[in-house]
Amino acid sequence: MKKSGNILLCGVGGQGILLASEVLSSVLLKAGYDVKQSEVHGMAQRGGSVVSHIRYGKKVYSPLIEPGTADTTVSFELLEALRYLPFYRKGGTVIVNTQKILPSPVASGMASYPEDVLEQLAGRGLSVLPIDAFGIAAEAGEKRAANIVLLGALSAFLPADERLFIETIEGRVPEKFRQANIDAFRRGRESSITNGGEVRP
Amino acid sequence: MKTSKTDTDKILLSGNEALALGAFEAGVKVAAAYPGTPSTEILENLSGYEGVYTEWAPNEKVALEVALGAAFAGVRALATMKHVGLNVAADPLFTSAYTGVRGGLVIVVADDPDMHSSQNEQDSRNYAFAAKVPMVEPSDSAEAKDLLKAAYRISEEFDTPVLLRTSTRVSHVKGVVTKGKAEKPAVKPGIEKMPEKFVMLPANARKRRVEIALRMERLKEFCETFTGNRIEWGDRERGFITSGASYLYVKEVFPKASVLKLGMVWPLPERMIRSFTEKVDEVVIVEELDPFLELHIRAMGISCRGKDLVPAIGELNPAIVRQSITGEKAEGVFEPVQIPMRPPNLCPGCPHRGIFYAISKLGVFVTGDIGCYTLAALKPLSAMDTCVCMGAGIGNAHGMAKALGNDGLGKIVAVIGDSTFFHSGITGLIDIVFNRGNSTVVILDNRTTGMTGHQPHPASGVTITGDPTVAIDIEGLCRAVGVKHVRTVNPHDTEECGKVLKEELQRAEPSVIITKAPCVLLPEMKRRKDKKLYVVVSEKCTGCRSCLRLGCPAIEWAPLTEEEAKQRGYKPKQKGFSRINAVLCDGCGQCAPLCKFRAIVASGEEDEEIR
DSSP, X not given: OOOOEEEEEEEETTSSHHHHHHHHHHHHHHTTOEEEEEEOOGGGGSSSEXXXXXXXXXXXXXXXXXXXXXXXXXXXXXXXXXXXXXXXXXXXXXXXXXXXXXXXXXXXXXXXXXXXXXXXXXXXXOEEEEEOHHHHHHHTTOGGGHHXXXXXXXXXXXXXXXXXXXXXXXXXXXXXXXXXXXXXXXXXXXXXXXXXXOOOO | OOOBOOSSSEEEEEHHHHHHHHHHHTTOOXXXXXXXXXXXXXXXXXXXXXTOEEEEOSSHHHHHHHHHHHXXXXXXXXXXXXXXXHHHTHHHHHHHHHHOOSSOEEEEEEEOTTOSSOXXXXXXXXXXXXXXXXXXXXXXXXXXXXXXXXXXXXXXXXXXXXXEEEEHHHHTEEEEEEOOOOOOOSSXXXXXXXXXXXXXXXXXXXXXXXXXXXXXXXXXXXXXXXXXXXXXXXXXXXXXXXXXXXXXXXXXXXXXXXXXXXXXXXXXXXXXXXXXXXXXXXXXXXXXXXOHHHHHHHHTTOOOBSTTTSOSSSOOOHHHXXXXXXXXOOOOSSOOOOOOOOOOOOOTTOHHHHHHHHHHHHTOEEEOOSSGGGGXXXXXXXXXXXXXXXXXXXXXXXXXXXXXXXXXXXXXXXXXXXXXXXXXXXXXXXXXXHTTOOOXXXXXXXXXXXXXXXXXXXXXXXXTTSOBOOOOOHHHHHHHTTOSEEEEEOTTOHHHHHHHHHHHHHOSSOEEXXXXXXXXXXXXXHHOSOOOOEEEOGGGOXXXXXXXXXXXXXXXXXXXXXXXXXXXXXXXXXXXXXXXXXXXXXXXXXXXXXXXXOOEEETTSSSSOXX
């Protein structure tokens, strides 16, 4: 069993990163780890870039991930995957939602959206897993569950049983949306596995 | 409130959630606060527990006075606030040190190093020293709960208010907490007249001043054996003295070093510090912000290192701690790449955007305030010229008007949010009326405290627990303090806003303009079904970019090459066209009148829909 790890979740305010972080941290706690989860609230959330640090291990002191030490990253938005580059470990895994949300300088025509985000990541030797979380969530019947699709994709890389994730999601999602969310999770997990992500017990 | 529960007693809580649980377990009966990042969630969570009265007070001074009153009545009481809130509450804080308490009183103050969501950086430990009250400082969620409970015992045993300091990385970090048992405080609630203790006339206050000195001596003795202060022995070459989040970074980077961990940062355990420092070769103090521990430890005649190594500005983290002490630069594997910034912005459909757009067209000087609307200072609106503290915009406008006399008339406008107005804007408005001012004040009534996550305020009509209450009439209130010209406008109607602004700014008398439209993030606004989205009829768009001046996240600029422009039937020189992102559009309609070519229309009314 993996002894410890650093997971970075990043994206744009309003994408459900907080909920995904909370589910993830709860699962890691249930799997027997000490966990710390850190993010910033307030002004930073108004459409700005959002990042959540999750660290797990036997005993975790610092809530913050150091540059160059994030093992696995999930970027909920395409461009954001580049913003946190200095945090990634050499050869680390980056799961990237291919959805684009234009930052205001791009929307107003003052800057342009980079065309080659995935290539830039892969060119640095990172293991890149692009995923159309929005599309997969729609297939599962709940467009708003893109965050759970991404959590599913991430779960394939973590030392925690699939059952723990499903239990935790069941506990967090209202009954009406439960089945669609679990379906979204499974589809996300499946996409990671078929993409080459390995499942570790 | 939301907690991430597990099957066992171990749960994951943020520092703020843990403080709420701690307050509940400590038997707190009354808790008051004004919302402020990073402190807000303490009271929000506590309001979900049975048997605790909670309230959003209009400001932190009132919150502390309410909590102190509850402590006078013999119950355990809590006031929570952000660092700048303690400035507002400093008046009752300093004298509450004199009166002491009956039931325990704890004031939680959350510092925001690095100013993630604040206008300044303050080290609240200085208040403990200045107000002569003890202060405890947790490093994580588990300690937050334990130290809060300890703080109540200290408060009652030593008859003093106690400060508990957190920072962003304690308040907003989730960690593992074990649920404990609820305590039953020993003090009995009731009315007890104790004028020599509670009435701070000079004759009484002089006696209480001496009492504070004696209390501090007893506390100094107490903290020598207080379990929150502990030595973790390791290598003796270097000994760290640290507290709060800094302790976590020291342990992360130097797991084998000796550490004196302070859970109580005022007063300091001098004997413990001496015995620790005598047994290590070099003493390094690692603390966020001011050299607080360093100054007081140096004053004991102990030589140490501290701010000569560790930065006094901004947040610390493991990389900074490592680099400051070992010189080893903790760089990532990959260099950052240049990509477009993603600054925070007013939401699509935000009513503030409309009024600020109207203000931006007038070219006036805008004395601003604290809230979501401070974002109007950013491009392209650039419609705010000052932002100092809660309520400052009104006094600033009046002061500028007095300084400039007739030359200033019509050129200055004060803008303040509704919650901020109740917090500390009313007194500024009274000053304008009282002292024959002529300023125009715009009050942005969006029915809620937006930036901190929608806490009700005195004009919202509900309390923290959602119970209905009187919604104070802002217009009536302004008239009651003597403002003769009070007008209410719809901020989404930018033309009307512009007209009313011009009229009121020219008046040589005080005036108030209230913009009334709810925050679009309020649940009832999110749920509304009658939303009519707007679209750009692409063939009518001339690429003039007028609509982009609103800075609405839903309006996007699509650049075109000459070839593409031709293909789309535009003039070859047209550099692009605007489009509205249907996912983001909230249907406020502010953009439609901005387009001279009538290319922006409500969905369904266009000649041709574009995507």
